[in-house]
Amino acid sequence: MISCENITKVYTNGDVETVVLKSVSFQVKAGEFVAIMGPSGSGKSTLMHILGALDSPTGGTYLLDGKDVSKLTDDQLAEIRRTKIGFVFQSFNLLSRSSVLRNVMLPLVYAGVPHDRREALAASALTAAGMPKDRWHHLSNQLSGGQMQRVAIARSMVNNPSIVLADEPTGNLDSKTGEIVLGTFQKLNQQGGHTIILITHEPYVAEHADRIIQIQDGEIVHDKANSKRRQVNLSV
Ligand SMILES: Nc1ncnc2c1ncn2[C@@H]1O[C@H](COP(=O)(O)OP(=O)(O)O)[C@@H](O)[C@H]1O
Ligand SMILES: [Mg+2]
The missing domain is CATH 3.40.50.300 (P-loop containing nucleotide triphosphate hydrolases)
Known part of the structure; x- marks a missing residue:
């Protein structure tokens, strides 16, 4: 590979x-x-x-x-x-004033995934990354460091990169x-x-x-x- x-x-x-x-x-x-x-x-x-x-x-x-x-x-x-390829960085690199869900959906926008498919894919990536559902509508700057990194991991995975x-x-x-x-x-x-x-x-x-x-x-x-x-x- x-x-x-x-x-x-x-x-x-x-x-x-x-x-x-x-x-x-x-x-x-x-x-x-x-x-x-x-x-x-x-x-x-x-x-x-x-x-x-x-x-x-x-x-x-x-x-x-x-x-x-x-x-x-x-x-x-x-x-x-x-x-x-999915990327995860030390500094998380999240959009601080966007919600958790929007951060994870962003790569799907660039990839041209239809709007109605994005939320379901983001939800499954967030679940896989162990991000509690009651935080998905929080702004990313309202999260702890560990939660931010889980969001960054979910974002890196959302396109199902190899x-x-x-x-x-x-x-x-x-x-x-x-x-x-x-x-x-x-x-x-x-x-x-x-x-x-x-x-x-x-x-x-x-x-x-x-x-x-x-x-x-x-x-x-x-x-x-x-x-x-x-x-x-x-x-x-
Ligand atoms: N654009 C650059 N110009 C010159 N030197 C650089 C540049 N980017 C990184 N370096 C140098 O390359 C070396 C390795 O950097 P880096 O790959 O960031 O190491 P690490 O991630 O292991 O800390 C360092 O000495 C750094 O100063
Ligand atoms: Mg380094």
Whole structure:
């Protein structure tokens, strides 16, 4: 599904070149739950932007479902981002003065889903993300951090994307709330079959995935199955 072959990324500002990714190679199969773990500044977000077709690598080949992403037109890239990939960010990125339901329906507007189908799809994503129904008509700025992240997860899932990319999704949450969010990803992976790529600098967070890819200074230093996965049992 995802195949990265010798991916490099170099930022050039004037005479200054910053090498952020150095020959990164790995593959992710459909249905995997992978954590990409590394310290701050190691290139995780840069890699996620490339995986999400939000940015292009300087070198190497990125194949998504067998297609070379560098050969796609802007329209084709936008189509991939709309239909195949869901994004979850540390800062939630919700529209603060729109309701929970409207936030989750928004990607469906862009995807051209008919009006009368949007609410049912949003409702099912919110249910899957464990968002209590009595909050669906609240404005998103009236929610707790954990609830905001559940809304962001529901929004990332509403198009039924094959891949969910989550960049430090628990970074702004207390540990108990973060655990619930990690359990939500596990449920989406184990019950919904979605491929999850979770980016984090915290080993404890990464231990919730089935495989941990460790990145340091723009290079993969470990890539191993995680035999001691921490499973969260959501009681909701
Ligand atoms: N637009 C840019 N221009 C120059 N350097 C950048 C740019 N974006 C990120 N970097 C640098 O790339 C490195 C990796 O950044 P990032 O991918 O955000 O790491 P992480 O998410 O692991 O913290 C950092 O040293 C950062 O300063
Ligand atoms: Mg980052």
